[in-house]
Amino acid sequence: MSVTEVRQLGVNRSTGTWPSGRALMCGVFGIHAPGHDVARLAYFGLHALQHRGQESAGIAVSEAGRLTALRDLGLVTQVFDEKNLSGLRGELAIGHTRYSTTGSNAWANAQPLLHHGHVRTVALGHNGNLTNADELRARLTRRLGSTSDSETVAALIANDERPLEGAVAATMEQLEGAATIVGLADGRLFAFRDRHGFRPLALGRLGDDPVLASETCALDLIGATFERELRPGELFVAGDGREEEIQVLEPAERGALCIFEFFYLARPDTRLAGVEIHGARVRMGERLAHEAPVEADLVLPIPDSGTPAAIGFSRATGIPFSEGLIKNRYVGRTFIQPEQTMRDLGVRMKFNPLAEVAGKRLVVVDDSIVRGSTTRQIVQMLFDSGAAEVHVRVSSPPVVSPCFYGIDLASEDEMIAAHATVEEVREAIGATSLAYLSLEGLQAATRRPESALCRACLTRDYPTPVPSYAAKLRFEPEPA
Numbered sequence: 309m310s311v312t313e314v315r316q317l318g319v320n321r322s323t324g325t326w327p328s329g330r331a332l333m334c335g336v337f338g339i340h341a342p343g344h345d346v347a348r349l350a351y352f353g354l355h356a357l358q359h360r361g362q363e364s365a366g367i368a369v370s371e372a373g374r375l376t377a378l379r380d381l382g383l384v385t386q387v388f389d390e391k392n393l394s395g396l397r398g399e400l401a402i403g404h405t406r407y408s409t410t411g412s413n414a415w416a417n418a419q420p421l422l423h424h425g426h427v428r429t430v431a432l433g434h435n436g437n438l439t440n441a442d443e444l445r446a447r448l449t450r451r452l453g454s455t456s457d458s459e460t461v462a463a464l465i466a467n468d469e470r471p472l473e474g475a476v477a478a479t480m481e482q483l484e485g486a487a488t489i490v491g492l493a494d495g496r497l498f499a500f501r502d503r504h505g506f507r508p509l510a511l512g513r514l515g516d517d518p519v520l521a522s523e524t525c526a527l528d529l530i531g532a533t534f535e536r537e538l539r540p541g542e543l544f545v546a547g548d549g550r551e552e553e554i555q556v557l558e559p560a561e562r563g564a565l566c567i568f569e570f571f572y573l574a575r576p577d578t579r580l581a582g583v584e585i586h587g588a589r590v591r592m593g594e595r596l597a598h599e600a601p602v603e604a605d606l607v608l609p610i611p612d613s614g615t616p617a618a619i620g621f622s623r624a625t626g627i628p629f630s631e632g633l634i635k636n637r638y639v640g641r642t643f644i645q646p647e648q649t650m651r652d653l654g655v656r657m658k659f660n661p662l663a664e665v666a667g668k669r670l671v672v673v674d675d676s677i678v679r680g681s682t683t684r685q686i687v688q689m690l691f692d693s694g695a696a697e698v699h700v701r702v703s704s705p706p707v708v709s710p711c712f713y714g715i716d717l718a719s720e721d722e723m724i725a726a727h728a729t730v731e732e733v734r735e736a737i738g739a740t741s742l743a744y745l746s747l748e749g750l751q752a753a754t755r756r757p758e759s760a761l762c763r764a765c766l767t768r769d770y771p772t773p774v775p776s777y778a779a780k781l782r783f784e785p786e787p788a
């Protein structure tokens with residue numbers, strides 16, 4: 309098989325995290341559409357998935373079994389242009405936007421990665437984190453080119469002598485933790501979800517052709533219709549004139565779709581498990597208003613992720629909604645580094661209060677508080693602008709424990725609520741009052757049963773065994 313990997317020269321972009329230091333992860337996309345410009349469709353799909361990861365982006369295509377991949381650090385619009393997109397031709401494509409959860413933010417860890425095995429070459433994009441990556445990596449006889457856990461999956465498939473379906477199925481059986489995967493090999497597209505279904509994957513149709521995407525908003529953008537979600541433990545394979553849907557793994561008794569998707573991660577226009585995210589967030593705000601009412605003059609969201617819950621809070625209480633915090637949407641994603649000092653600066657660069665907050669009693673609604681540093685600065689900013697009272701309302705329960713399944717939340721030591729009471733957190737952020745949505749309230753707003761969701765970072769009740777130590781950079785080489 310012929311393989312081309314294009315590395316853009318002279319590009320060494322500085323990318324980082326959101327200024328809030330909030331958790332992000334990855335977006336994946338896959339398509340089999342002979343006769344269409346599949347690279348361009350993947351590019352558009354990745355645009356819709358940009359919010360899931362801003363560190364790197366990439367697309368791999370397969371043309372009659374020949375793989376070509378282009379990936380780099382940066383946003384989708386920084387990595388791709390008309391010229392390099394027109395060089396990506398084929399009938400199959402996969403795409404990836406990345407925020408690192410295992411392995412550093414380096415070119416070698418950008419995806420889709422390519423792994424050349426002794427049986428086949430595999431292009432692969434991964435959303436999630438494996439909890440047995442150390443063990444799997446130790447089993448491999450050849451050195452990997454990257455320090456992410458994802459190449460381990462590609463290596464297992466690339467060195468398995470069975471036909472593609474059998475090789476992928478055998479690999480799925482060895483994985484523990486979270487793995488929503490799209491891949492190309494042997495001139496075919498494959499995609500699967502782990503048996504718990506931590507990360508979403510939607511299957512749609514562009515005409516009769518299959519399209520896979522982390523979120524339905526990517527299907528909408530390219531004009532594909534939603535068909536269904538891939539089931540936990542299911543393998544989907546397309547290409548070579550056939551399609552296969554194979555239930556490789558028995559779905560886990562306890563489903564574990566990430567509840568963070570509902571209150572923060574997924575785009576509001578995405579539909580997840582049959583629920584439109586925007587509507588769920590509005591319900592969270594309504595419930596929060598019933599659980600923790602307060603007398604105030606204005607309800608302000610922390611934009612953008614707090615906006616639907618603020619709408620709900622305003623509707624339920626009749627307190628007028630105000631866009632009192634103006635967000636500069638053109639800073640923050642690309643140049644802000646995750647160090648605390650720069651993060652502090654990032655908050656000031658990103659938000660500015662309107663004059664109308666002066667003298668008012670404010671309800672400020674956010675979707676979550678992890679470290680608390682962003683909230684503290686926003687509260688201070690509002691008081692500095694003359695606010696009389698700042699009541700913080702959070703549309704999720706306190707985040708108290710790390711995620712081992714692909715969300716780079718923070719360590720427990722960095723989580724403001726991990727070892728503090730609500731009153732202690734209130735004091736630390738300097739708010740007039742603070743209240744969180746209850747776990748029951750959040751659960752009800754998702755309209756999904758408790759048995760269908762992972763809520764471990766809120767409850768410390770993990771749906772799988774988790775490693776005692778899983779540092780993000782554990783596969784990096786020792787400094788010389």
Ligand code: SF4
Pocket residue numbers: 506565566567568569710711712713714715762763764765766
């Ligand atoms: S631990 Fe939290 S962030 Fe991680 S998958 Fe579970 S609910 Fe989502």
